[in-house]
Amino acid sequence: MSAGSGSMPDGPRHIPVMLPDVLDALLPKPNETYIDGTFGAGGYTRAILTAADCRVIAFDRDPTAIDAGAALVDEFAPRLTLMHRAFGEMQAVIADIGLAGVDGVVLDVGVSSMQIDEAERGFSFQNDGPLDMRMSREGPSAADVVNGFDEEQIADIIYQFGEERRSRAIARAIVKQRNAAPLMRTKNLADLVLRVFHGRKEDGRHPATRTFQALRIFINDELGELERALGAAEKILVPGGRLVVVSFHSLEDRIVKRFMAERAGKADQGSRYLPQKNIQVSPPSFRIVNSRPLTPQKGELDVNPRARSARLRAAIRTEAPAWSTVSGSG
Numbered sequence: 301m302s303a304g305s306g307s308m309p310d311g312p313r314h315i316p317v318m319l320p321d322v323l324d325a326l327l328p329k330p331n332e333t334y335i336d337g338t339f340g341a342g343g344y345t346r347a348i349l350t351a352a353d354c355r356v357i358a359f360d361r362d363p364t365a366i367d368a369g370a371a372l373v374d375e376f377a378p379r380l381t382l383m384h385r386a387f388g389e390m391q392a393v394i395a396d397i398g399l400a401g402v403d404g405v406v407l408d409v410g411v412s413s414m415q416i417d418e419a420e421r422g423f424s425f426q427n428d429g430p431l432d433m434r435m436s437r438e439g440p441s442a443a444d445v446v447n448g449f450d451e452e453q454i455a456d457i458i459y460q461f462g463e464e465r466r467s468r469a470i471a472r473a474i475v476k477q478r479n480a481a482p483l484m485r486t487k488n489l490a491d492l493v494l495r496v497f498h499g500r501k502e503d504g505r506h507p508a509t510r511t512f513q514a515l516r517i518f519i520n521d522e523l524g525e526l527e528r529a530l531g532a533a534e535k536i537l538v539p540g541g542r543l544v545v546v547s548f549h550s551l552e553d554r555i556v557k558r559f560m561a562e563r564a565g566k567a568d569q570g571s572r573y574l575p576q577k578n579i580q581v582s583p584p585s586f587r588i589v590n591s592r593p594l595t596p597q598k599g600e601l602d603v604n605p606r607a608r609s610a611r612l613r614a615a616i617r618t619e620a621p622a623w624s625t626v627s628g629s630g
């Protein structure tokens with residue numbers, strides 16, 4: 301779905317993370333077509349369209365981001381197409397548009413500053429709001445999970461997607477509290493987690509950080525989306541096309557790192573004493589650009605502390621056919 305007309309609302313803006321590094325890795329050229337899978341405030345899209353007389357197909361699953369992007373569609377007409385779709389669907393979208401392939405795919409995964417800063421979206425434990433956390437504003441919310449799932453399911457989500465060692469204690473406290481009254485606000489949940497930690501912060505971070513991350517990842521199927529997007533990018537990038545991914549926590553970065561290493565024929569083949577779980581049968585479909593991920597420069601962190609955990613990985617598509625399986629997690 302393309303964005304209709306509308307105006308850019310006033311409000312908190314998003315500072316694009318590692319933008320010069322993204323452009324260096326993507327290398328936009330005239331007459332080429334790029335996918336920006338995470339349009340957000342349009343920071344990357346604007347920079348790509350400004351760097352070269354190229355075309356961008358941009359995706360965002362958040363209807364608010366799509367509405368706010370209508371002014372940019374007009375400004376760069378006809379070179380920008382904005383799609384209200386999840387980036388995991390990019391292969392089908394490109395086929396619907398009638399494109400045979402694209403020259404670059406960039407993903408800046410996670411949430412935008414607008415989403416975090418707007419209390420009503422329910423992503424933040426610092427600004428009290430409804431326990432929502434749905435980027436697309438559709439489907440089950442965080443309140444549905446904490447009030448409706450059983451204790452073990454809640455603990456597993458917090459452990460798996462938040463890497464939270466106290467997941468069982470937090471899930472137990474959630475169930476105890478919801479038996480008295482449902483948890484409906486972000487502050488209720490943040491205070492509950494703080495009580496489980498006896499009010500202690502760790503490295504200056506609120507102990508609810510990991511629980512909120514876990515619920516957000518689960519609600520939006522963020523890791524599944526990332527895996528689908530990587531597999532789709534492999535299929536739609538032309539030889540020489542570039543895949544650039546900026547991620548913000550270890551669970552995402554691990555998926556990107558493994559995917560690129562595997563497709564570049566550099567995956568760890570495991571111990572020779574154990575059965576081989578990952579025998580490469582296909583020629584490499586990607587060449588890795590940097591063996592180590594790029595991280596933000598100090599100057600960037602001074603103006604945008606939210607960039608502190610960013611990791612950029614890039615790979616270039618080879619001539620080899622796409623592999624038959626979607627991987628990256630195994």
Ligand SMILES: C[S@@+](CC[C@H](N)C(=O)[O-])C[C@H]1O[C@@H](n2cnc3c(N)ncnc32)[C@H](O)[C@@H]1O
Nearest residue numbers: 316338340341342343344360361362386387525
């Ligand atoms: C970190 S922001 C991107 C900011 C953007 N690079 C910029 O410079 O303005 C991430 C955006 O991606 C969107 N997003 C996250 N996961 C998505 C998915 N699976 N499909 C489509 N959009 C997604 C979010 O709604 C959010 O607007």
